[in-house]
Amino acid sequence: MTSSNVRVRMAPSPTGSPHVGLVRTALFNWAFARHHGGTFVFRIEDTDKERSTDESLASIIDLMRWLGLDWDEGPEVGGPHAPYFQSERSDLYADALARLKENSRTYDCYCTNEEAAARRKAAGSKVQGYDGFCRELSEEQVAAFVAEGRKPVVRFRMPDGSITWNDLVRGEVSFETEFVPDFALCRANGDSLYTLVNPVDDALMEITHVLRGEDLLSSTPRQIALYEALIEVGIAKVTPEFGHLPYVMGQGNKKLSKRDPEAHALAYREQGYLPEGLLNYLALLGWAIAADRDIFSLEEMVEAFEIGDVVANPARFDLKKCDAINAAHMRLLSLDDITHRVLPFLKKQGVVSDPVSDADAQLLELAMPLISERINKLAEAGDLLAFLFVDEDAFEVDAEDAEKQIGEAGIPVLQASYDALEGLPAWSTEAIQTALQTALVDGLGLKPRNAFGPVRVAVTGRRISPPLFESLELLGRERSLGRLRRALG
RNA sequence: GCCCCCAUCGUCUAGCGGCCCAGGACACCGCCCUUUCACGGCGGGUACGCCGGUUCGAAUCCGGUUGGGGGUGCCA
Numbered sequence: 001m002t003s004s005n006v007r008v009r010m011a012p013s014p015t016g017s018p019h020v021g022l023v024r025t026a027l028f029n030w031a032f033a034r035h036h037g038g039t040f041v042f043r044i045e046d047t048d049k050e051r052s053t054d055e056s057l058a059s060i061i062d063l064m065r066w067l068g069l070d071w072d073e074g075p076e077v078g079g080p081h082a083p084y085f086q087s088e089r090s091d092l093y094a095d096a097l098a099r100l101k102e103n104s105r106t107y108d109c110y111c112t113n114e115e116a117a118a119r120r121k122a123a124g125s126k127v128q129g130y131d132g133f134c135r136e137l138s139e140e141q142v143a144a145f146v147a148e149g150r151k152p153v154v155r156f157r158m159p160d161g162s163i164t165w166n167d168l169v170r171g172e173v174s175f176e177t178e179f180v181p182d183f184a185l186c187r188a189n190g191d192s193l194y195t196l197v198n199p200v201d202d203a204l205m206e207i208t209h210v211l212r213g214e215d216l217l218s219s220t221p222r223q224i225a226l227y228e229a230l231i232e233v234g235i236a237k238v239t240p241e242f243g244h245l246p247y248v249m250g251q252g253n254k255k256l257s258k259r260d261p262e263a264h265a266l267a268y269r270e271q272g273y274l275p276e277g278l279l280n281y282l283a284l285l286g287w288a289i290a291a292d293r294d295i296f297s298l299e300e301m302v303e304a305f306e307i308g309d310v311v312a313n314p315a316r317f318d319l320k321k322c323d324a325i326n327a328a329h330m331r332l333l334s335l336d337d338i339t340h341r342v343l344p345f346l347k348k349q350g351v352v353s354d355p356v357s358d359a360d361a362q363l364l365e366l367a368m369p370l371i372s373e374r375i376n377k378l379a380e381a382g383d384l385l386a387f388l389f390v391d392e393d394a395f396e397v398d399a400e401d402a403e404k405q406i407g408e409a410g411i412p413v414l415q416a417s418y419d420a421l422e423g424l425p426a427w428s429t430e431a432i433q434t435a436l437q438t439a440l441v442d443g444l445g446l447k448p449r450n451a452f453g454p455v456r457v458a459v460t461g462r463r464i465s466p467p468l469f470e471s472l473e474l475l476g477r478e479r480s481l482g483r484l485r486r487a488l489g
Numbered sequence: 490g491c492c493c494c495c496a497u498c499g500u501c502u503a504g505c506g507g508c509c510c511a512g513g514a515c516a517c518c519g520c521c522c523u524u525u526c527a528c529g530g531c532g533g534g535u536a537c538g539c540c541g542g543u544u545c546g547a548a549u550c551c552g553g554u555u556g557g558g559g560g561u562g563c564c565a
Contacts, residue, residue: 013565048564113562126491128561153563170494179492179561187563194565218493218560246495253557284501284514291503292513311502313495314558321501321515331528374527384526405525433524441524452524464526 006038007208010071011198013045014057018265020317021213021248021256022060023067024282028245029211030069031283031298031305041205042074046087047197063265067275068298073205081205086197093192096200097154097185099233106185108152109134110145129181130155151188156195156226158182163221168209168243169310175221183222199223203236211243211307214314215255220244243307246286247314255314262319272345272378274333277326284325285315295328327376339368342381349382351389363388366474370466387460388474392482401463406487410454416444417455418484427477433469458487 010026012018033040042064046052061075073079083089100106109130116130125131135157137145145152158181164174185196202210220242230236250256256263268278279298283289289296289304296304330338343364347354352364364385371384387395406414420439424431440451456468459480465471472480 011565015565045565051564109563128491130562151563167494173493175493181561184563189563191563193563198565214494215559216565221493244494247558249558255558281501286501288502288513290513294501294514311495315502316500318500318515324515327528371527373529376527436524448524456525460525462525466526468524 004037005208006033006036007041007206008033008038008211009041009043009202009205009207011043011045011201012060013048013051014053014060015048015051016053016056016258018056018060018063019256019258019263020265020268020282021263023063023265023278024248024285025211025213025245026064026067026069027279027282028287028305028307028310030071031301032209032211032307033072034302035305038208039072040070041079041081041207042071042084043201043205044075044085044087045194045198046085047192047194049087052087059266063269066269067279069279086201089197089201090192092204093197093200096230096233096235097192097196099235100156100185100229101154103229103233104157105229105232106154106156107135107137107182108142109155109182109184110137110142110150110152127179127181130183132182135182153184153188154186155182156185156222156229158222158225159228163224165220165224165242167217168211168241168307169246170217170244170312173217173220175218177221177225180218180221180225195219195222196226199226199230200235202240203227203230206237207240208238209241209243209307211245214244214247217244243310245310246312248285249314249316256317260317262317262322270379272342272380273322273326274329274341274378277329278322280329281322281325284321285317286310294325295332323376330376330378331373333372335368335372338372338378339364342368342378345379346382346385346389349379349386351382351386360389363474367466370470370474374466384464384466387462387465388471392479395461395483397457397461397487398463401457401461402487405453405457405463410458411488413440413444413446413451413454414458414484414488416440418481418488421472421477421484422481424477427473429469429473432472436469454487455484459483 008029010022010029012022030040032038044057046057064071071077073081074084097106111130111133116133119131119133120127134155158177160177162174162176164172167173183195184193186192224239227236227239231238247255250260250263258264261267276298280296283301284294287305287310289301333341343352343356346352346364347356352360356364367385367388371381374384375381416439417436420435421432424435436452436455440446441448444451452468453463456465457463459468459475460466460471
């Protein structure tokens with residue numbers, strides 16, 4: 001599977017519910033790796049012990065499995081660069097830090113943010129952030145700080161000049177290092193920070209291409225500078241290439257945040273989106289497979305995916321289009337497949353027995369053709385099918401629909417229907433249709449719409465249902481007539 | 490404030506100098522199909538932010554401007 005030395009990674013922090021932005025980033029990394037026959041590494045960035053949770057970790061793994069984005073190295077599968085949890089790699093970070101220190105690429109800093117900010121202000125500097133005050137401290141100064149009880153953070157010494165790289169999605173990007181202050185690699189308490197750990201892991205894991213969100217764009221010059229130092233001290237071999245993916249925006253003009261309901265990736269599974277539908281939609285946020293084509297499979301995406309084709313401008317998340325793409329994938333499914341996928345939802349909703357009985361399974365197989373093109377998400381099947389599976393004594397007619405569709409005027413219609421169906425020799429869709437047509441349309445002179453509405457509500461309980469005659473056939477004569485009788489009072 | 494990124498229909502995008510008085514999809518609006526709801530079919534409106542420049546020719550290249558977004562932590 002891994003026929004090239006392309007190595008990419010996704011490196012989520014297990015803090016909270018996984019975000020669709022994470023899925024999009026994972027997808028592009030995965031597609032890039034698969035397209036190039038490379039390796040997709042999955043690493044967990046759980047350095048923030050306060051916020052990382054096992055629950056979040058489990059949900060991310062679960063999500064990736066559901067999506068079908070498989071990884072070559074990482075949790076559950078291991079790999080040559082294990083462990084893949086940052087919380088288990090502190091020795092590696094300590095070693096990296098020690099080597100950088102030895103090469104004077106870092107220095108101890110005793111300042112508080114307030115002190116640095118005050119100095120910046122006093123100097124009239126337009127630049128924000130740390131001012132490099134502790135870069136060249138004398139022994140006396142250090143002793144004085146220590147005597148005050150201060151504990152230092154370790155900062156990286158940014159080089160002078162400018163840092164430029166050729167971003168895989170944006171082209172040449174350049175920063176003057178005077179605007180990128182010396183940054184902390186390690187807390188005063190000794191904990192390594194993301195700024196150190198992320199590049200060190202990428203280096204150790206020999207990541208060749210870093211594809212990540214645009215929010216990390218401005219931290220790239222720091223990482224490139226760090227990388228150069230890591231190469232010096234023998235930890236990194238090369239600086240990876242970077243590609244910054246555009247934001248996924250929510251309502252208004254802000255990036256999709258955890259507060260937006262559509263941001264939560266797990267919710268899509270619960271609502272019955274297909275993984276291929278969600279992924280297809282997410283792929284469209286910043287990438288197009290062709291000028292006149294929106295629907296494609298993961299395999300087709302892998303085949304066509306080029307990182308250079310990804311656009312740089314942010315994309316607004318449009319749930320309606322996401323639904324439409326999902327619906328298109330639903331229609332691509334075979335009847336067997338969609339039935340198979342709908343079943344867990346029906347069980348969960350209590351529509352069918354769990355484990356499913358033979359009778360329910362048989363009925364479901366007959367009913368699915370009636371609704372397979374009427375649902376856009378798997379979870380919607382239950383609403384349409386419940387009337388077929390419900391026990392007669394639990395069957396309920398929607399009060400509002402009954403009032404609208406039956407009322408006073410509907411009684412004769414139901415009576416006529418009952419009479420027409422009661423003695424029907426054969427209980428088939430065709431016979432039912434003919435009988436009702438004759439009795440209601442021809443007999444009572446009703447428009448089809450008015451004729452069948454009351455029957456639909458009486459028998460299925462709702463104004464919206466699968467096709468009526470087929471529904472009646474599946475329900476059976478006894479239950480159908482029983483429901484008509486009930487509606488007649 | 491400073492730094493950086495971005496800029497084509499309402500939305501996602503195609504377009505990488507002439508094929509574009511700009512194509513597709515979603516959404517929207519009509520119509521057809523129709524026993525409800527869908528599916529499907531047909532049709533419609535709507536976009537290159539602005540100003541300069543380069544060029545025989547610009548949505549496409551360059552500069553500026555405006556607008557939007559992000560960053561600016563001992564978070565990731």
